[in-house]
Every structure is written in structure tokens, then in C-alpha cells.
Amino acid sequence: MVDQRFDGIKIRNLYKIFGPNAASHIEAVRNGLSKTELNEKFGLVLGLKDINIEMPAGYIQVIMGLSGSGKSTLIRHINRLIDPTAGEVLVNGVDVVKMNEPELRDFRRHQTAMVFQKFALLPHRNVLENTVYGLDVQKIDRTKSTDVAMQWLERVGLKRL
Known part of the structure; x- marks a missing residue:
């Protein structure tokens, strides 16, 4: 689906149920089946x-909530590290859920970035080389990528590392 009227991220009617045959339980959840009932009756997690x-x-934008409230799960739907059970995730009018693998790879390389809660740096690289890595994947000219990385390292106070 393409929605050209909105520049940004729009999430519509997004559901994620973890477990086997999750999609077969969407209607029950929409009709009021609670998180507890879903887990107790079917062994699924809402x-x-x-x-x-x-x-x-x-x-x-800030997404706040208690530990375990679904913040990371929600964010991982935007770059489709997790597929939704139902709903739409539109980025600049394009539904990420409907992207095929090449489209998704291009989207992840050029339109999104994510720092994981338990991130891992590449131990054989220094700070600058780790910072440049994403631009290397995009095949950006090394001189340009180094300049961009240095600007960001300076901005966050890490230029001297």
C-alpha cells in the first residue's frame, strides 16, 4: 500500500502475537480475548x-513505557526485524510489511538505522571504523563516509577516540 499523503511513519492497527498459528487468533483478540486468556488457553503471548x-x-519522537511493555517490539516492526501478525507499517507512504527481500534490504540500508539495546561493536575495528561500517555497506565513497562519521563522532563527543 502507498499512502503519499504522509511523510514519516504511520502505524495502523498493528498486532503482534508470538507463538505458532498466531494469525488464527487475531479475531479473538480483536473481539476482546485478553492477554492472559490468550496465554492460558493457547500458550501465545500478545x-x-x-x-x-x-x-x-x-x-x-519518544516511545516510553515500562520494561516489557512492547517498545522494542514496536520499533522492530518499523524496520521489519519482526513481522506483524496484522496491521500496516508505512514509512513515507510505503508499507514495509509488503516489501520483498530486495526492497527490504534496500530500505534497511538507505532509510533506517537502529542501535540495539545490547549492541556489539566489531572488536577488530576502532571507533571510526565501527562508525563508518554502515556507510561501507551502502558503498559510499570512503572519503565521504569518513567525513560524515567524523562529523557525528564530534557531535556526540567521541571524536578523540
Whole structure:
């Protein structure tokens, strides 16, 4: 689906149920089956329920919640590290859920970035080389990628490392 009227991220009716045959239980959840009932009766875990968000491009957004409330699960749907059980995830009008593998790879390389909670640096690289790595994957000219990386390292106070 393409929605050209919105520049940014739009999430519509997003559900994530973890476990086998999760999609067959969506209607029951939509009709009021609780998280506890879903787990007790079917051994499934409800990660996200009917999430609807609009995040316009150019603004800083914050997603806050208690530990285990679904923040990371939600973010991983935007870059499709996790596939939703139901719903749409639109980035600049394009539904990420419907992207094929080459489209998804290109999207991840050029439109998204993610720092994981338990990130791992490449131990054989220094700070600059780790910072440049994502640009290397995109095949950006090394001189340009080094300049960009240095600007960001300076901005976050890590230029001297």
C-alpha cells in the first residue's frame, strides 16, 4: 500500500502475537480475548495490540513505557526485524510489511538505522571504523563516509577516540 499523503511513519492497527498459528487468533483478540486468556488457553503471548501511531518526518519522537511493555517490539516492526501478525507499517507512504527481500534490504540500508539495546561493536575495528561500517555497506565513497562519521563522532563527543 502507498499512502503519499504522509511523510514519516504511520502505524495502523498493528498486532503482534508470538507463538505458532498466531494469525488464527487475531479475531479473538480483536473481539476482546485478553492477554492472559490468550496465554492460558493457547500458550501465545500478545506483544502488541491495535497500535496506531503517526510520527511526522523531521520531529524527534519518544516511545516510553515500562520494561516489557512492547517498545522494542514496536520499533522492530518499523524496520521489519519482526513481522506483524496484522496491521500496516508505512514509512513515507510505503508499507514495509509488503516489501520483498530486495526492497527490504534496500530500505534497511538507505532509510533506517537502529542501535540495539545490547549492541556489539566489531572488536577488530576502532571507533571510526565501527562508525563508518554502515556507510561501507551502502558503498559510499570512503572519503565521504569518513567525513560524515567524523562529523557525528564530534557531535556526540567521541571524536578523540
